Amino acid sequence: MERTSLQDLEAVIAIARRGTFRAAAIDLGISTTALSHAIGKLEANLGVRLFNRTTRSVSLTDAGRQFVGNVGPVLQDMQGALAAVGSQRETPAGTLRINAAAFAAREIISPLVLEFLRRYPEMNVDLVTEGRLVDIVAEGFDLGVRVADLVPSDMIAVSLGRPQRYAVVGSPVYFENHRKPRIPPDLLKHQCVRVRLPDGTLYRWRFEKAGETVQVDVRGQITLDEASLARAAVIEGIGLGFFMEQDVLADIEAGRLVRVLADWTPPLPGLCLYYPGRRNHSAGMKAFLALAREVADRERNRHSPARRGGQRR
DSSP: OOOOOHHHHHHHHHHHHHSSHHHHHHHHTSOHHHHHHHHHHHHHHHTSOOEEEOSSOEEEOHHHHHHHHHHHHHHHHHHHHHHHHHTTOSSOOEEEEEEEOHHHHHHHIIIIIIHHHHHOTTEEEEEEEOSSOOOTTTTTOSEEEEEGGGSOTTSEEEEOSOOBOEEEEEOHHHHHHSOOOSSGGGGGGSOBOEEBOTTSOBOOEEEEETTEEEEEOOOOSOEESOHHHHHHHHHTTSOBEEEEHHHHHHHHHHTSSEEEOGGGOOOBOOEEEEEOOOSSOOHHHHHHHHHHHHHHHHHHHHHSHHHHTTOOO
């Protein structure tokens, strides 16, 4: 029997985690063909099949489930040991894997991610965007970025300093034929673009004013699960939409969209970077967290009342 390499073990865990050879190959930075060949060689070496493969799906066999259950914890210990050694390196190098909501990724890409890469040319960042809230440890990510109230309680969170806010908008054409809503219940008289969440439920638009909280289960002819599609539909005049403010601010300023109910959408807790409370972070991880705190301090200073009033602290 040939010796099994660490890369072989990582390949099995990646496929089990991601559910497809293609996604696992992307995570591992190799071709799908190379990954399939490696798994085939490992299975031949072990004398058992680890995965059931069809043209449409991949699933673990009973032997595969037992293998992953036994190897997974051992591999985590090995990776922890390697990270402990790597933490002694002074120059940041390697890859950081980050999972973020799409709008959150847009917020951090320029001030944080690109600046990090400019400062540390030996570093790489693998930024994955998706709507669902994932277990970043189980999915193999170093960091996550989400709105503060979505950060799991067992994670360490670093505020990125900038508050978030929702915006209700419609096109000028839509408002030529419809009266603007003045209070959230008025939305029930309007066509709205409904939003389906990653878990399949329909999002109820949430509002707050002077301590009063209101949720509205809006009505509309179209239901979408992607913000850019919803924005396009609203610009076309199909109805009103509910967005993160930064996703439609340029449209509002350009007159493509008109904002309503602004007094019912106060600032909310901002974005947070979060990660598990492990010891012995790599030099790259430490440098990224330090830059995140630097960016957060800059954002807080820029949005502070003293700054807006032209005063210096």
